Amino acid sequence: MNSFLLGTILFSIGGIASIFFNEKIKPFIFxxxxxxxxxxxxxxxxxVLTNGGMIQLQLNFSEPIGSAFIRxxxxxxxxxxxxxxxxxxxxxxxxxxxxxxxxxxxxxSSYYFFLGLMISAMLLVVTFQNAILFLxxxxxMSIASFFLVTFENEKEEVRKAGIYYxxxxxxxxxxxIAAFSWTSALSGSLxxxxxxxxxxxxxxxxxxxxxxxxxxxxxxxxxxxxxTWLPLAHPAAPTGVSALMSGVMIKTGIYGILRIILIVxxxxxxxxxxxxxxSVITGIFGVLNAIAQHDLKKLLAYHSIENIGIIxxxxxxxxxxxxxxLNAIAMLGFLGALxxxxxxxxxxxxxxxxxxxxxxxTHTRNxxxxxxxxxxxxxTAIMFLVASLAICGMPxxxxxxxxxxxxxxxxxxxxVNNLALNIAALLGISGLAFIGTMALLCFTKVFGICFLGxxxxxxxxxxxxxxxxxxxxMSFLTALIFVIGLFPLYAVLxxxxxxxxxxxxxxxxxxxxxxxxxxxxxYAFIVLAGLMGFFWLIRxxxxxxxxxxxxxxxxxxxxxxxxxIQYTSGSFAxxxxxxxxxxxxxxxxxxxxxxLFPKEAHMESHSQDFSDRLLIxxxxxxxxxxxxxxxxxxxxxxxxxxxxxxxFLLFLLIWIFGxx
Amino acid sequence: xxxxxIIMLLIVSPFFFVGIINRVKAVWAGRKGSxxxxxxxxxxxxIRKGEVISRTTSIVFQITPSINIAAILFALLIVxxxxxxxxxxxxxxxxxxAYSLALAKFMTxxxxxxxxxxxxxxxxxxxxxxxxxxxxxxxIVLGSLALLTGQVSFETIFVMLNISAGYTVLVKVLLVIxxxxxxxxxxxxxPVDDPNTHLELTMIHEVMILDYSGPDLAFILYSTALKMxxxxxxxxxxxxxxxxxxxxxxxxxxxxLIAVFISVGLVExxxxxxxxxxxxxxxxxxxxxxxxxxAIIIFxxxxxx
Numbered sequence: 001m002n003s004f005l006l007g008t009i010l011f012s013i014g015g016i017a018s019i020f021f022n023e024k025i026k027p028f029i030f031x032x033x034x035x036x037x038x039x040x041x042x043x044x045x046x047x048v049l050t051n052g053g054m055i056q057l058q059l060n061f062s063e064p065i066g067s068a069f070i071r072x073x074x075x076x077x078x079x080x081x082x083x084x085x086x087x088x089x090x091x092x093x094x095x096x097x098x099x100x101x102x103x104x105x106x107x108x109s110s111y112y113f114f115l116g117l118m119i120s121a122m123l124l125v126v127t128f129q130n131a132i133l134f135l136x137x138x139x140x141m142s143i144a145s146f147f148l149v150t151f152e153n154e155k156e157e158v159r160k161a162g163i164y165y166x167x168x169x170x171x172x173x174x175x176x177i178a179a180f181s182w183t184s185a186l187s188g189s190l191x192x193x194x195x196x197x198x199x200x201x202x203x204x205x206x207x208x209x210x211x212x213x214x215x216x217x218x219x220x221x222x223x224x225x226x227x228t229w230l231p232l233a234h235p236a237a238p239t240g241v242s243a244l245m246s247g248v249m250i251k252t253g254i255y256g257i258l259r260i261i262l263i264v265x266x267x268x269x270x271x272x273x274x275x276x277x278x279s280v281i282t283g284i285f286g287v288l289n290a291i292a293q294h295d296l297k298k299l300l301a302y303h304s305i306e307n308i309g310i311i312x313x314x315x316x317x318x319x320x321x322x323x324x325x326l327n328a329i330a331m332l333g334f335l336g337a338l339x340x341x342x343x344x345x346x347x348x349x350x351x352x353x354x355x356x357x358x359x360x361x362t363h364t365r366n367x368x369x370x371x372x373x374x375x376x377x378x379x380t381a382i383m384f385l386v387a388s389l390a391i392c393g394m395p396x397x398x399x400x401x402x403x404x405x406x407x408x409x410x411x412x413x414x415x416v417n418n419l420a421l422n423i424a425a426l427l428g429i430s431g432l433a434f435i436g437t438m439a440l441l442c443f444t445k446v447f448g449i450c451f452l453g454x455x456x457x458x459x460x461x462x463x464x465x466x467x468x469x470x471x472x473x474m475s476f477l478t479a480l481i482f483v484i485g486l487f488p489l490y491a492v493l494x495x496x497x498x499x500x501x502x503x504x505x506x507x508x509x510x511x512x513x514x515x516x517x518x519x520x521x522x523y524a525f526i527v528l529a530g531l532m533g534f535f536w537l538i539r540x541x542x543x544x545x546x547x548x549x550x551x552x553x554x555x556x557x558x559x560x561x562x563x564x565i566q567y568t569s570g571s572f573a574x575x576x577x578x579x580x581x582x583x584x585x586x587x588x589x590x591x592x593x594x595x596l597f598p599k600e601a602h603m604e605s606h607s608q609d610f611s612d613r614l615l616i617x618x619x620x621x622x623x624x625x626x627x628x629x630x631x632x633x634x635x636x637x638x639x640x641x642x643x644x645x646x647x648f649l650l651f652l653l654i655w656i657f658g659x660x
Numbered sequence: 661x662x663x664x665x666i667i668m669l670l671i672v673s674p675f676f677f678v679g680i681i682n683r684v685k686a687v688w689a690g691r692k693g694s695x696x697x698x699x700x701x702x703x704x705x706x707i708r709k710g711e712v713i714s715r716t717t718s719i720v721f722q723i724t725p726s727i728n729i730a731a732i733l734f735a736l737l738i739v740x741x742x743x744x745x746x747x748x749x750x751x752x753x754x755x756x757x758a759y760s761l762a763l764a765k766f767m768t769x770x771x772x773x774x775x776x777x778x779x780x781x782x783x784x785x786x787x788x789x790x791x792x793x794x795x796x797x798x799x800i801v802l803g804s805l806a807l808l809t810g811q812v813s814f815e816t817i818f819v820m821l822n823i824s825a826g827y828t829v830l831v832k833v834l835l836v837i838x839x840x841x842x843x844x845x846x847x848x849x850x851p852v853d854d855p856n857t858h859l860e861l862t863m864i865h866e867v868m869i870l871d872y873s874g875p876d877l878a879f880i881l882y883s884t885a886l887k888m889x890x891x892x893x894x895x896x897x898x899x900x901x902x903x904x905x906x907x908x909x910x911x912x913x914x915x916x917l918i919a920v921f922i923s924v925g926l927v928e929x930x931x932x933x934x935x936x937x938x939x940x941x942x943x944x945x946x947x948x949x950x951x952x953x954x955a956i957i958i959f960x961x962x963x964x965x
Contacts, residue, residue: 372776374718385720385770394763395731395756408752408812414803415810419962426803426954433758433799434792440766441788448773448784454716520750527737527748528760531730535879539726542875547710553775554714554871567773567781575789579940 001057004072004080007040008123011087015116019109023102027095030112034091034119041084041123048077052497056129068130069191074497075262078338079126079255082345086248087119089349089473094240096469097356111151115241118144118249125252129192131180138176138252142169145249148241149233161236168229172219176256179212192263199264207268213260214275221253222305223312224282225611231289234301235365239356242297246304246352247345254311254341261319262501269323276316276424280431283309285583285610287438291445291573292584292607296355296365299446300348303391306435307344310403311337313428317409318502320421327507329416331514332409334502338495340402343390343484347399350387350477354380357470358450361463367449367569371456377465381451383478388443390481393436396525398484401491404521407432438576445572454563486525489518570605583610662906663744670736670893674885675699677892677921681849684925699885706878714871716776724771725872725879731764732883732890739893740815742900743909751812754802758795761846761890764883765791772868783867786936790852790864793943794845800950801838804831808957814897822901827960832898834953839895841946843924847888850928852939892920 014033018026048055056071072080094115098108121141128134146169150162184190186198186205199206219226230250234242261267286305293299314337321330357380358373359365374381390397393404410428413421465471484491492514500507577584584607591602679696686693713721738757740746746753769788772780806812808831809820821828845852848865855866869880896916900909934942 372716374720378718381718389763389766392762392766393759394766395759400756400759404752404755407755411752411755411803411806411812414806415812417962419958422807422958422962426800426807429799429803430796434796436759437762437788437792437795440762440769441792444766444769444773444784444788448770448781452718452720452770452774453776517750517752520748521756524734524748524750524756528730528734531733532727535726535729536723539875539879542707543711546874549710549712550715551712552714553716553777555777556779556870563776565778566776567778567785572781572785575785575936576792579789 001044001055001070001072003040004044004055004123004127005057005070007037007044007084008120010034010037010040011116011119011123013116014091015113018112018116023105023108026105026108026112027091027098030116031088031091031095033116034088038084038088041080044072045077045080045084048072048074049081049494049497052500064190065130065132066190068128068133069193070124070127071129072127073501075255075258075501076126078342078495078498079251080123082251082342083119083122083126083248086244086345086349089477090115090119090240090244092469093243093353093356093473094238094469096467097238097240097360100360107151110147111238114144114147115244118148118244122249122252126255131184131190131192134192135173135177135180139173141249141252142166142173145237145241145245149237149245151238151241152236158236161232165229165233165236168219168226172216172226174216175212175219176216179209179216182212183209192259195263196265199260200266202268206264207271210260210264210267210271214257217253217256217260219253221250221257221312222282222286222308223278224285224305224309225615227282227286227305227308228609228612228616230305231293231298231301231609234304235295235297239297239352239359242300243349243352243356246301247349250304250308251341251345254308254315254337257315258337258502261315266322267319269320272316272319272323273420273424275312275319276428279309279312279316280427281309282306282312283435284431284438285309287435287442288580288584289607289609291438291442292577292586294367294569296358296367296446296450297352298365299367299442300351300355303351303439303442304344304348306439307340307348307391310406310432310435311340311344313432314338314340314402314406314409317406317413317428320413320424321409322502324416324418324421326413326416327503328510328513329409329413330503331499331507331510332405332412334499335492335495335514336402336405336409338498339398339405339484339491342491343398343402346477346480346484347387347390350383350474350481351391353470353474353477354384354387357465361465362457362459364457367446369457370450371563371566372452372454373463374451376463379471380465380474381447383474384451385447386478386481388447390485392439392443395528396482396485398481398488398491401484401488401518401521403432403436441573441576445569449567449569449572453566456563456566456568486522486529488521489515492518577607584608585610585613663747666741666744666910667737667747670741670889671733671886673917674882674889675703677889677917678885680918680921681925681928684922685929688926688929699881703878703881706873706881707875709874711874711876714775717771717774717871720767721771721774721871722876724767725876725883727767728764728883729879729886731760731767732886735760736886736890736893738814739890740818740897740902741893742818742897742902742904742913743906745815745902749813749815754814754817757814758798758802761887762791762795764887768865768868768880775871777870779867780870783864786864786939787868790845790939790943793940793947794842797838797943797947797950798842800947800954801835804835804950804954804957807954807961815902818897819902821898822903827956831953831956834949834956836895836898838946838949838953839891839898840920840923841943841949843888843891843895843920844927845943845946846891847884847924849888849924851931851934851942854933888921888924889917892917895920 010033014030018029021029054073056069059068121137124137146166149165152158183195183198187194222230283306286302290299290302314333318330318333390399393399410425413425586605586607588605593599678699683693683696735757737747738753769784772784805817809817811817811820853864896913
C-alpha cells in the first residue's frame with residue numbers, strides 16, 4: 001500500500017519539480033516522475049486485479065475525520081490502472097504538443113503542476129474510503145482540472161468555458177456533499193464500509209440518497225441533463241488534458257456510481273430501470289448532438305457523453321440482473337460497462353490525440369477547413385481510422401467486445417418471463433443499435449471530411465506528425481485496440497475479480513460459460529481477418545502486371561474546379577439532421593443575393609443543445625432575475641454602506657443585550 | 661460436408677439471383693431480356709481488366725472492396741440456412757452479423773469520401789442516414805425473435821421458431837415483410853435506390869462506387885449481390901422449418917430464394933423510385949412492422965401489456 005501512495009505522490013512531485021527547470025527540460029522531468037510512478041502503481045493494481053483480495057492502509061487523523069481507510073480492492077485497482085496509464089500517456093503526449101506554447105514558461109509550469117496534482121487526486125479519489133477525504137480529493141481533482149481547462153486563459157471563450165466547468169463541478173459536488181453527510185449522519189461513521197447499513201434498505205430515504213449520489217457523480221460522468229459542461233470544457237483544454245479528462249477523469253464519476261452500487265448491494269428495481277432509461281437517453285442525445293458539430297474536439301466531447309450512455313446501459317443492465325437475481329445478465333452488464341470504461345479510454349484517447357496532432361499542425365478545429373490529411377500525416381490518419389472503427393463497435397476491434405457483452409445481456413433478458421424487463425430490453429437493444437449506427441454516421445463524417453478527399457484549405461507550411469511523443473502513445477493504444485479485440489478472453493479474465501465483487505458468489509458457473517464464448521469470438525475474428533487478407537491477396541495478384549492508371553476523380557464529365565466543391569460536414573450530416581430536426585434544433589443563417597447571376601452567398605449553421613436551452617439557460621435566467629431583486633442593496637453609495645455598518649452594530653448590540 | 665456444399669452453392673449463386681431480377685424486369689417490360697447468367701459474364705470481364713484510380717484517393721479506397729467482400733462473406737457464414745444451419749455460431753452471433761454488415765458499410769462510405777467527389781459524398785451521406793433507421797429496425801426484428809423463442813443465437817432461434825404455432829404465423833408475416841424492406845434498402849433496389857442509373861442525383865449506392873473499375877468494381881458488385889442473398893436467406897429461415905431432410909430443404913430454400921428475387925424484380929417493375937425525402941418514411945414501415953410484431957408477441961406470450 002505504501003508503494004501505491006508513493007506512486008500517487010510521485011505525479012505531484014513531478015509537477016512541482018518541473019517548475020524549477022527551464023522550459024525545454026520541464027516535460028522530461030515530469031515524464032521521468034510519471035514513468036517512475038508506473039513502477040509503483042501498475043504492479044500493485046495488477047496484483048489486486050489478478051489475485052483479488054484487498055490491500056488497505058489505515059490512516060489516523062484527529063477528529064472530525066478520525067481513522068480513515070485507503071483501500072485498493074479490484075474495482076479501485078481497475079480504475080488505478082486506467083488513471084496511471086492515462087497519466088503517463090498524457091505526459092508523453094504533452095512533450096510534443098506543448099511545444100506550441102514556446103516561451104510561456106510560467107504557463108507551462110502551472111500546466112505540469114496542475115497535471116500532476118490532478119492525476120494524484122484522481123488516484124486518491126478511487127482509493128479513499130472515507131467521506132471527508134474522498135470529498136477533499138474530489139475537489140482537488142476538480143480544481144486542478146479547472147486550471148488545466150483554463151490554460152489558454154487569454155481567450156475569452158476559454159475563460160467562459162472554464163467558469164462554466166467550475167460551476168458545474170461545484171453543483172455536482174454540492175449534491176455529493178449533501179449525500180455523503182446525510183449518509184454518514186445516519187450511519188454514524190464516515191467510512192464507506194458503514195454506509196451499507198443505511199443504503200441497502202429499500203425505503204424512500206435510501207432511494208433519495210442514491211439519486212443524490214447519482215446526480216453528483218453523474219455530473220462528473222456527463223449523464224444527460226448534467227452533461228452541458230463537457231462540450232465546453234473539452235475543446236477549451238489543451239489536447240493532452242482533453243484526452244485525460246474524457247478518457248479518465250469522467251470515469252471517476254462512473255467509479256463513484258459503481259462504488260455506491262457495490263455498497264447498496266441489490267438496488268431497488270425503480271433505480272435500475274431509471275439508470276437504464278437515463279443511459280439510453282444519454283447515449284442517443286450525445287451522438288445526436290455530435291453529428292451536428294463542426295468543431296472536432298466538441299464533437300469528440302459529445303461522443304464521450306454517448307459512450308457514458310453505453311457504459312450506463314451496462315450498469316443499468318447489471319443492476320436489473322441483480323434486482324431479478326439473474327446472474328448471467330448482471331455479469332454481462334457489469335462486464336460490458338467495465339470493459340467499455342477501459343475501451344473508451346483507449347479509443348477516445350487516440351481520437352483526441354489525433355485531433356490534437358491535427359490542431360497542432362493546422363491550428364484549426366473546424367472540420368470543414370480540413371481535408372486530405374491522410375496524405376501528409378498517414379500514420380495519424382490510419383490510427384484515427386482504427387479508433388473510429390473501434391468506437392463504432394466494428395468487429396476485430398475492442399469496441400465490439402464491450403458492446404457485444406451488453407447486447408448479449410439484453411438479448412438474454414428477452415427470455416425472462418417479465419413484461420417490464422422485456423420492454424426495457426427492447427428499449428435497450430434498439431437504443432444501442434440506434435446509437436451504434438449514428439456513431440457510424442458521425443465517424444464516417446469526421447474521418448471522411450478531415451482525412452480524406454482533397455485539402456479544403458492550403459497551408460503555407462508542411463504538415464507533419466513525425467514526433468515520437470505523438471506517435472508513441474497513439475501506436476501503443478492502437479495496439480491495445482487490436483489486442484483486446486482479437487483476444488477478448490484475457491481482458492474478460494482480468495476483469496473477473498472486479499465483476500465478482502458485484503455478484504453473489506454462485507455466479508462463477510455463469511462466468512465459466514463465457515470462456516468458450518470469447519474463444520469462439522477469437523476464432524471467428526481470425527476467420528474474418530483471414531478472409532480480408534485473402535481477398536486483398538487476390539486483388540493484388542489480379543492487378544499484378546496490369547495497367548493501373550492514376551487519373552482525376554470521375555465527376556460525371558464535370559471537371560472539378562475547386563476543392564471547396566467537396567461535401568462538407570454540414571452537407572454530409574444534413575439529411576439526417578433534417579430527420580431529427582425536432583431533437584437537435586439548428587439555427588441556419590443563409591445570406592444570398594440574387595442579381596442576374598447568383599452572387600457570393602454565405603451560410604452558417606449552429607446546433608443548440610436541447611438541455612442547455614430548456615434547462616440550464618432558464619435556470620440561469622431565473623437566478624439572474626431573482627438576484628437582481630436584491631441589487632438595490634449594492635448601490636455603490638458610500639453613505640449607504642456606512643448605514644449598513646451602523647445597522648449591523650445596532651443589531652449586535654440588541655442581540656447581546658437581549659441575550660443577557 | 662453438407663455445410664460445405666451449401667456454402668459453395670451460396671457463394672457462386674449471387675449473380676444468378678441478380679440475373680433473375682433483370683430477367684423479370686425485362687419480361688415485364690415486354691423485352692426478351694439478357695440471360696440470367698449475364699452478370700457472371702460481366703463479372704469475369706471486369707476481373708480481367710486493369711484499373712483507373714483517382715489521384716485524390718488513398719489506401720482506404722483500395723482496401724475497401726477486399727474488406728467489403730470479406731465482411732459480407734463472413735456474415736454469410738453466420739446466417740443459418742434451413743438446410744445445414746450456420747457455420748459460425750455462438751450466443752449473440754446475430755450482433756456480429758449485423759456489425760459485419762455495418763463494417764462493410766463504414767468502409768464503402770469512407771471510400772466514397774476518399775474520392776473527394778461531391779456526387780459520392782452525396783451518396784455516402786444518404787447511405788448512412790438511411791442505415792440509422794434500418795439497423796435499429798433490424799435489431800427490433802432480432803429482439804422480437806429472441807423474445808418469441810427465448811434464444812440468443814441465430815440457429816437456435818430459427819429451430820425453436822418452427823415448433824411454436826398459432827399467432828406466430830402473423831408475426832412471421834410481419835417479420836418477412838420487414839426483412840423484405842431491408843433487402844430492398846440494403847441491396848439498393850427500387851423504390852429506395854435504382855441500380856440501373858448512376859448519374860442522377862437521386863442515387864445512393866451506385867453513386868458511391870462511381871470511381872471503381874476493374875477487379876475492385878467486380879468485388880463490389882459481388883458484395884452487393886451477396887448481401888442480398890444473405891438477407892433473403894433470413895427470409896427463407898423464417899418461412900422454412902429447420903427439421904427437414906437435406907434434399908427437400910435444399911429444394912424449398914432454392915424456390916423461396918428465387919421467389920424472393922422474382923418479387924424484387926416485380927417491385928422494380930411496378931413501383932417507381934420514391935422521392936428522396938420519402939425514402940425514410942418507406943424504411944420506417946419496417947420499424948413499424950417489427951414493433952407491431954414485438955407487441956403481438958408480448959401480448960400473447962406475456963399475457964397483455
